[in-house]
Amino acid sequence: MLATAITSTHCPYCALQCGMNLRPTEDGGVDVVERTDFPVNRGALCGKGRTAPAVLSPSVRLTGPLVRDRATGRLEPAGWEEALRAVADGLRRTREAHGPDGVGVFGGGGLTNEKAYALGKFARLVLGTSQIDYNGRFCMSSAAAAHTRAFGLDRGLPFPLEDIPRTGCVILVGSNLAETMPPALRYLTELRENGGKLIVVDPRRTRTAEHADLHLAPRPGTDLALALGLLHLVVAEGRVDEEFVAARTSGWADARAAAMSHWPALVERVTGVPVPLLREAAALFCDAPTGMVLTARGPEQQSKGTDTVGAWINLCLATGRAGRPLSGYGCLTGQGNGQGGREHGQKADQLPGYRKLDDPAARAHVAAVWGVDPDSLPGPGRSAYELLDALGRDVRALLLMGSNPVVSAPRAAHVEERLRSLDFLAVADVVLSETAALADVVLPVTQWAEETGTTTSLEGRVLLRRRALTPPAGVRTDLEVLHGLAGLLGWEKGFPADPEEVFDELRRASAGGLADYAGISYRRIAQEDGVFWPCPDAGHPGTPRLFLDRFATEDGRARFVPVTHRAAAEETDAEYPVVLTTGRVVSQYQSGAQTRRVAELNAAAPGPFVELHPRLAERVGVAEGDPVAVVSRRGRAVAPARITAGIRPDTVFMPFHWPGEGRANTLTNPALDPTSRMPEFKVCAVRLEPARG
Ligand SMILES: Nc1nc2c(c(=O)[nH]1)N[C@H]1C(S)=C(S)[C@@H](COP(=O)(O)OP(=O)(O)OC[C@H]3O[C@@H](n4cnc5c(=O)[nH]c(N)nc54)[C@H](O)[C@@H]3O)O[C@H]1N2
Ligand SMILES: Nc1nc2c(c(=O)[nH]1)N[C@H]1C(S)=C(S)[C@@H](COP(=O)(O)OP(=O)(O)OC[C@H]3O[C@@H](n4cnc5c(=O)[nH]c(N)nc54)[C@H](O)[C@@H]3O)O[C@H]1N2
Numbered sequence: 291m292l293a294t295a296i297t298s299t300h301c302p303y304c305a306l307q308c309g310m311n312l313r314p315t316e317d318g319g320v321d322v323v324e325r326t327d328f329p330v331n332r333g334a335l336c337g338k339g340r341t342a343p344a345v346l347s348p349s350v351r352l353t354g355p356l357v358r359d360r361a362t363g364r365l366e367p368a369g370w371e372e373a374l375r376a377v378a379d380g381l382r383r384t385r386e387a388h389g390p391d392g393v394g395v396f397g398g399g400g401l402t403n404e405k406a407y408a409l410g411k412f413a414r415l416v417l418g419t420s421q422i423d424y425n426g427r428f429c430m431s432s433a434a435a436a437h438t439r440a441f442g443l444d445r446g447l448p449f450p451l452e453d454i455p456r457t458g459c460v461i462l463v464g465s466n467l468a469e470t471m472p473p474a475l476r477y478l479t480e481l482r483e484n485g486g487k488l489i490v491v492d493p494r495r496t497r498t499a500e501h502a503d504l505h506l507a508p509r510p511g512t513d514l515a516l517a518l519g520l521l522h523l524v525v526a527e528g529r530v531d532e533e534f535v536a537a538r539t540s541g542w543a544d545a546r547a548a549a550m551s552h553w554p555a556l557v558e559r560v561t562g563v564p565v566p567l568l569r570e571a572a573a574l575f576c577d578a579p580t581g582m583v584l585t586a587r588g589p590e591q592q593s594k595g596t597d598t599v600g601a602w603i604n605l606c607l608a609t610g611r612a613g614r615p616l617s618g619y620g621c622l623t624g625q626g627n628g629q630g631g632r633e634h635g636q637k638a639d640q641l642p643g644y645r646k647l648d649d650p651a652a653r654a655h656v657a658a659v660w661g662v663d664p665d666s667l668p669g670p671g672r673s674a675y676e677l678l679d680a681l682g683r684d685v686r687a688l689l690l691m692g693s694n695p696v697v698s699a700p701r702a703a704h705v706e707e708r709l710r711s712l713d714f715l716a717v718a719d720v721v722l723s724e725t726a727a728l729a730d731v732v733l734p735v736t737q738w739a740e741e742t743g744t745t746t747s748l749e750g751r752v753l754l755r756r757r758a759l760t761p762p763a764g765v766r767t768d769l770e771v772l773h774g775l776a777g778l779l780g781w782e783k784g785f786p787a788d789p790e791e792v793f794d795e796l797r798r799a800s801a802g803g804l805a806d807y808a809g810i811s812y813r814r815i816a817q818e819d820g821v822f823w824p825c826p827d828a829g830h831p832g833t834p835r836l837f838l839d840r841f842a843t844e845d846g847r848a849r850f851v852p853v854t855h856r857a858a859a860e861e862t863d864a865e866y867p868v869v870l871t872t873g874r875v876v877s878q879y880q881s882g883a884q885t886r887r888v889a890e891l892n893a894a895a896p897g898p899f900v901e902l903h904p905r906l907a908e909r910v911g912v913a914e915g916d917p918v919a920v921v922s923r924r925g926r927a928v929a930p931a932r933i934t935a936g937i938r939p940d941t942v943f944m945p946f947h948w949p950g951e952g953r954a955n956t957l958t959n960p961a962l963d964p965t966s967r968m969p970e971f972k973v974c975a976v977r978l979e980p981a982r983g
C-alpha cells in the first residue's frame with residue numbers, strides 16, 4: 291500500500307535526530323524532502339540522512355528470516371514461524387542446560403525507547419537473565435557516569451542546543467561535530483558571529499577545529515591532565531567563583547587540592563600543549579561572562595573517561611559555569627536514541643526511568659508495573675565488553691538486537707571468535723551485518739520509515755518517528771519479534787507489538803524515576819516539537835533546562851570529585867612507539883552496516899585509511915595512498931596512508947567503519963574504565979610498517 295501524504299519524522303541515524311519529511315515515490319518508496327519546522331536542524335541534513343531511504347531497498351536489506359542449515363552450515367531462507375521457533379528453542383535449551391544467566395542479550399542505542407524498554411523487560415522477565423547490556427556502553431557511558439556522580443542525574447545536554455550561540459565561550463573537547471553532526475555546526479558558527487569564543491581540543495586539526503579561535507592538540511589520552519592544568523591556572527590566577535562554589539557545590543577543597551599538583555609545566559610535558567596556549571584557554575574561558583564545556587567521544591572513550599569528564603565538570607563548577615543560564619557542562623550523545631536507550635533498562639544495572647536495579651524501591655515499583663514479584667527480577671549483569679568476552683564460556687546463547695560488534699567492539703578479532711564459539715546466536719537486524727552473518731537465526735526487521743516509535747535526542751527531547759510506508763511482507767518490527775518470542779516462551783501477555791501501548795507502559799514504569807516520561811504522550815510530542823524530560827505529568831511543560839535552581843543530588847549541590855591524572859592503559863614503548871586513535875568520517879555511520887550499502891556514501895568514503903603526519907610517513911617510508919600496516923598487541927590492520935600535517939606526528943588516526951583487513955578495532959585495547967566500563971577506543975600503542983608487496 292502506498293502512503294499518500296507527506297510524513298514528518300526524524301532521521302534514522304545520529305542523536306541530533308534531524309527533522310525530515312518523507313514523500314511517497316511512484317515505485318512505492320519514499321524520498322526525503324526538507325522539513326523546516328523542526329527547530330534543531332531547520333531543514334538541514336547531512337548526506338547520511340538525505341540518503342537514508344536507499345537502505346529501504348530490498349536489494350540491500352533482509353527481506354525474510356534466515357536459519358542456518360545444520361547439514362550445509364549455510365544460512366537459508368525460512369518462514370517466520372520456523373525462525374521464531376528456532377530462536378525460542380535455542381534460548382530455552384541453553385537456559386535449561388546452563389541456567390538463566392547462560393543466555394545473554396545485547397541491545398543498541400539506535401533502538402527506539404519502546405524497543406529498548408521491551409528488550410530489557412524481555413531479558414529480565416522472559417529469560418530471567420542478568421546478562422544484558424548494549425552498545426551505548428561503548429558510546430557515552432563515561433560521561434553518563436560522571437554526570438550522575440556530579441549532578442545526581444544524567445541527561446547529555448542539560449540545556450537545548452539553541453543556548454549554545456548565546457553563551458560566551460565553548461570548550462569543545464574531542465568532538466568532530468562538523469563531520470559527526472554537520473547541521474549542528476551552525477550553533478558554533480552562530481556563537482562566533484555573536485562574539486563568543488570557541489576552543490577545540492582534539493589531537494587532529496579537524497574540520498571542526500578549523501572553526502576554532504583556539505585549537506589545543508593534546509596527545510590522545512591526556513585530556514585529564516589538560517583539564518586539571520586549566521583548573522590549576524584558574525585557581526592560581528584567582529578566577530574561582532567562590533560565591534557559586536560555596537552556595538551550590540560540595541567537595542571543592544579536595545578537588546582543588548588534587549588539581550593543584552598539576553603544574554602548567556608538568557601538564558605541557560604530559561599533553562604536549564604549550565603553557566602559553568593553556569593560559570590563553572583559561573583566560574578565554576574565564577573572561578567570558580558565561581561558558582560551556584561540551585565533550586564527545588575523544589575524552590570519554592578512555593580507560594579514565596569518567597574521571598576525565600569529572601575534571602571538565604570540576605572546571606565548570608569552580609568557575610560557576612554550571613546550574614546557571616547559558617552555562618554548563620554537556621555531553622554530545624551519539625546514537626539516534628543514545629539518550630533514551632540509556633534510560634529504559636537495556637543497561638546491565640538498570641530498570642526503566644533510569645532506575646537502579648539494585649535499589650529495592652526501584653525494583654518494587656517496576657515489578658508492580660510488570661505484575662511480577664520484585665524478588666523474581668535478576669540483579670545487575672556484566673558490561674558490554676565483559677559480556678562479549680564471556681560468550682561461549684558461561685554465556686552460551688545470545689539474542690542481539692541493534693548492534694554490529696564484529697566491526698565495532700574493541701579487540702574485535704577476539705569478540706568475533708567469542709561470537710563464533712556460542713552454542714546459539716540470534717540476530718535481529720535490517721541488513722545482513724557482519725555479526726548477523728555469524729548467526730544461527732537472522733530475524734529481518736522493519737526500518738525507521740516503516741514503523742512508529744520515540745527517540746530521545748541528545749538534548750533530552752523526546753521525539754516521535756512516524757511510519758511513512760508499508761514494510762515488505764517478509765519483515766517484522768522488533769516489537770513483533772519480542773511479542774512472538776515471548777509468546778513461544780510462555781508469556782502470552784506483557785509484550786504488546788503496538789508501540790504506543792508499549793510507550794504508555796514505559797511512562798508508568800518511568801514515573802517517579804530520574805528520567806520521568808509520565809507526562810509525555812505521542813499526541814503531545816506531535817504538537818510540541820518534542821517534550822524534554824523530566825515531565826512527570828500531563829500538565830507539566832517538560833524541562834529544557836536542568837539544574838537552574840538545584841542539582842539533582844540529595845542536598846541539591848553539585849559534587850566536585852577529586853581526580854588526578856593517570857596514564858593510558860597502554861603507553862607507547864620501543865616496540866609500539868606510536869599512539870593510535872580512532873573515530874569517524876562524515877559519510878559513514880558506525881559499523882557501516884547501513885551506510886556501506888548506500889552508493890553515494892561509498893563514493894564519498896570508499897574505505898578505511900590511516901591518517902598520519904608527513905614526518906611520521908617519511909620515517910615509516912610510506913607515501914600518500916601506500917598500504918600501511920598498523921600493528922598493536924591485539925593484531926594487525928592494513929589500509930592506505932592518508933598524509934596530513936593536521937595530525938600530531940606521534941599519533942595516527944583510523945576510522946572504524948569497515949570490516950576486514952582495514953578494521954580499526956582489530957587493534958584497539960579493551961582496557962575498561964573502572965566506573966563506566968568504557969573500553970579505551972581512543973588510545974592504544976601501535977607500530978607502523980609499509981605493507982607493499
Ligand atoms: N558521520 C558520522 N556521524 C556520527 C556517527 C558516525 O559513525 N558517523 N556516529 C554517531 C555516534 S554513535 C557518536 S558516539 C558520535 C561521535 O561523535 P564524535 O565524538 O565527534 O566522533 P569521533 O570521531 O569518534 O571522535 C571525535 C574526535 O575525537 C578526537 N580524539 C581522538 N582521541 C582523542 C583524545 O584523546 N582526546 C581528545 N580530546 N580528542 C580525541 C578525534 O580526533 C575525533 O576528531 O557521532 C555520531 N554521529
Ligand atoms: N574503534 C572504535 N570503535 C568504536 C567507536 C570508536 O569511536 N572507535 N565508537 C563506539 C560507539 S560510540 C558506538 S555507538 C558503537 C556503535 O557500533 P554498533 O553497535 O555496531 O552500531 P551500528 O553500526 O549502528 O549497528 C547497529 C546495527 O543494528 C542495525 N539496526 C539499525 N536499526 C535497527 C533497529 O531498529 N532494530 C534492529 N534490530 N537493528 C537495527 C544496523 O543495521 C546495524 O547492523 O561503536 C563503538 N565502536
Ligand code: SF4
Pocket residue numbers: 301302303304305306307308331334335336337338339340470471472473
Ligand atoms: S546529522 Fe545526524 S540526524 Fe542529522 S541528518 Fe545527519 S545523521 Fe541524520
Ligand SMILES: [Mo]
Pocket residue numbers: 428429430624625
Ligand atoms: Mo556512539
